[in-house]
Amino acid sequence: MAVDPRNTSRRCPKCGHIAKENRTAQEKFHCIACGHNAHADTVGAVNVLRAGLVRREAAPA
Numbered sequence: 001m002a003v004d005p006r007n008t009s010r011r012c013p014k015c016g017h018i019a020k021e022n023r024t025a026q027e028k029f030h031c032i033a034c035g036h037n038a039h040a041d042t043v044g045a046v047n048v049l050r051a052g053l054v055r056r057e058a059a060p061a
């Protein structure tokens, strides 16, 4: 199953804010809207998973 990867590393998993400024470095994610901090790979993985679940219309959260 393919999902659109364009914003997966830019979207805050906590508040949903999308900005390229959220990606402060290759491995770091810092949301400029809510201040959420995470590893960029974790953010990407969470967002890809969520996008896949939405596409399946089986999103539990």
Ligand SMILES: [Zn+2]
Residues within 6 Å of the ligand: 012, 013, 014, 015, 016, 017, 031, 032, 033, 034, 035, 036
């Ligand atoms: Zn946020």
